[in-house]
Amino acid sequence: MRANYRSLKSLKTYSIPFTGLKLGKHDFDYVVDGEFFKEFEYSLVKKANLQCHVTLDKQETMIILDFHIHGTVEVTCDRCLSEYNQPVDIHEQQVAKFSEEEVDENEEIITLNKNDVEIDISGLIYEYINVSVPFIAVCSNEGNGRDCDKDMLDRLNQLSGGDEQEKSEDPRWDALKKLK
Template identity: 30%
Template structure:
């Protein structure tokens, strides 16, 4: 809990202008977030906070490395990250998340804690398929080789002619003869 408190910003004492904050985070941050997705990592955050009478604009720049586990080999590897996000906290009579970028906060809010925002931005930046860097070139090579190959074909092709008609069922052939008479 003490680790999370480092990310608390007192907004009640701030005047209506722009402020800059810098944070350094490590493994303790991910342990404090009580999750199992990321165990290791270190990153820095530069936050530009612009306060006005009706809202707070937060511009995040987060960069560093995360310790991930490869989905294919289960080997640990370091994944670099460089994230830029923007968030608006609008003062209101209720608390509500309107969109991913806009939240309503109460007029009498004294402080905000940005730890949850940092963690959410980091998790959303993770690749869907976590591959060790040595497998990534293989993966793109396999994708390029697959291009142009026919994986499934519903009807057999003619021996020489691509436009050859498939054989006709003899029952239909008999009906066609009746129709021609």
Template identity: 35%
Template sequence: MFFIKLKHITFALLLTEKVKELSKYNIDIYGLEDKQYDYDMESGDAFFEEMEQDLIEHGHFKTHVILSKSATMIQLRFHTTGSVTLTCDRSLETFEEPIDSDERIILKFGDHNEELTEEIEIISRNTNRINVARYIFDFIALSLPVKKLHPSLRTEEDDFDLEDGEEEGTLVYTSGAEEEGEEGEDEEKIDPRWEALKNLKK
């Protein structure tokens, strides 16, 4: 009986720590005036552990978020810099991979919450708070090189392949009121690397 009670207490503490870690990425948007706001956030090993994924275990990042609010939408700009610990595909040695990412998300207000695709989402006008943890993680993950090679083993061709896999992207979350032509253009611009992240979240 004591063991079961202790187990429940341990689980509750772990759950509390998880909530505490991810709550650092909450942004209260209810009542914000229509202007620009700046936020600075730091992410470490605890962040990656709480994201419930096995792509990244160790890393340290700083993210500067610029939130621009208007009556109809919220625009979020993310500038994330830092490094992640990777394991070389060839030598199995660990190494630090620098990351420098600039991304943007647009949230348009609608009358309900609905995720249409990985890139398009409706958020309610009554939304009080948004959490940007998943956005930050996804942008870091998209910045990872396709080939994980230790710097000492890289050739010019390898470096070209790494850079080719790190193109910047833009996510657009909308109310679904866009014209069909614009929606078609958004679908054509979907980064194929999102498929890998989609499978990771399953």
């Protein structure tokens, strides 16, 4: 895994210069919003209101990054197609090792060499947030007092019911039913 994911100027905010830091823990705070996600062309998330707290623990041979990302991301309900704010609370850890050799890509370790002076965490933040978005997003399951859009659900049910009527009236289906 490489230390730098992207080198866009707008994501420069998410690079931590570690060469001047003393050994020990250091805290960094970031705001992650729609501007952040504009830099990732195919992002599932387009709008967000997130706070990201990173604790960097610099040691002799490695850096340990502890992430706490919390807030909301805007997602589309898979049931009624309305947009809603999905709560997010992420706790992750990443290890970056100082080494001249590349580490096996299967390992979840970032390799930093002697020429690296900073670590870009924008790619890590992006990955953690996108992985936290539920595979199936349904606004009524969030316990936020918001139910699915009843009008939209009714329209979708009408449209899906109409297709079934057409299928049952189609003579090709009747011919297949005779085969039983």
